[in-house]
Amino acid sequence: MSEATFGRQAILGVLRNRNFHGSFLVLLFGYYALVYYFGELVDFAGWETLRWDFFYGVHDIHRLFFLIPIIYAGYVFRVKGAVIVTLAAFIVFLPRALVISPFTDPITRTVVFTIVAGIIGALTGIAHNESERSNRLETLVRSERDKLLGIFERMEEGVLITGPDYRIRFMNPSMIRDFGEGTGSPCYEYLHKFDAPCDQICKLPNVIEGKIERWEYDFPDGRTYEVLASPYVDSDGAVCQLATFRNITQRKKVEMELIKLDRLKSEFLSNVSHELRSPLTSIKGVISSLLQKDVNWDGETREMLLTGVSEETDRLAGLVTNLLNMSKLEAGVWQPEKERCHISDIINGALEQQKWIHKNHVFKTDIAPDLPEIYADYSQIRQVLINLLENAVAYSEEGTQISVGAKTVDGTVEVSVSDQGVGIPQEDLGKIFDKFYRGTQKRKQLGGTGLGLAICQALVHSHGGQIWAESKVGHGSTFYFRLPIVEPENK
């Protein structure tokens, strides 16, 4: 502690000591009592040199001196102190008024003075009491505010206190982190770059009237905040708005995703029901016709009808396979059983099957010689290829070409499936691998559930690979996937 601080502390200590004030008051009172009777003392002692006129005149002036100890007592010891000292002063005045004073009405003047002095002393006490009470209250309010602000400082949510004039009075660090410093500026300017309060968004007038309000702010940069505002009385007594800002951008995104997923699921369900029903209806139709006893089907018609049944059954099987695969993937029970294999074997196997089913498309291959082995689940990668080939067929005209290529790129084997079909708009390329997502392009073949590419992506990822598509609307699409080559030590 410095010397100056120590000195100040010592003085404050003395000033707070009531005994000191008591003693000082007694001295002050004694001094003025002595002055009051000094003329009589001079007469009694015969101090001729001190016989001044001042001590012998009307004593109203002398009585006025007593205001000093009375006000002092009122200030330090409040109303009680002022009353005691006033009474003591009256007792001091009495002998002169009753016995000594040669003037008229000394008693009346003494009594009037005592009453007025007593009132002044009591008022001093009351005023000091009041000012001390309001000081105490102010300190209490300030310390409560400091405590509250301390809590706000540590809050993860943003906190903003705005005055009734829309000026920002307080921002906690989270608010500053998210929006920058803005204390002192109008909230509408700080948050929205507006020139004046916006009645549509702003709830401050309601809050100041005592309401609790909750609303959401969408900012142009894509962030969404949930705001909870309630009235708050600041240390200066002004009713302000205390608002917490919670960043709910992520939650909003998830909600939107869930809504989208929900919509896609409903579409998927109606789609699947339709896809299951239509082959079943045509199969049932063909079988009923064949069972008609009164109709004699020739061999050619019978074969045509049965081929139709077979195709519809394939479609059903494909659909059910996709559904089963997706549910197996979702349940995590379709783990790849990897083994060393050649991608060319998988491509050729899948192509043979597709060539046989889709006789009206032209299938080509461009497989680099001496491709290294990959470490993969044969049936899963075959499924990927089948899904891609079926899409290539489904979204292109009969007679067009579908090419399958394979080569090594950056330590991986890259497989591509290209068609000359309708193509995919750029904005859809990021979404086509989502579950249940279906583009607006028309399928040339029946079927489709929006699951095929999602299954491809899940299977390629479970092999540590990547899958993507490139496309030009009206010219065709190419789907690529890459699978890691077997590490030398695994060979």
Ligand code: ADP
């Ligand atoms: P779907 O059962 O609808 O074919 P997919 O998951 O296989 O579902 O494909 C998702 C979407 O991607 C399709 O609805 C389609 O819009 C688009 N798509 C997939 N493959 C092709 C392709 N070869 N050509 C054009 N669009 C395609």
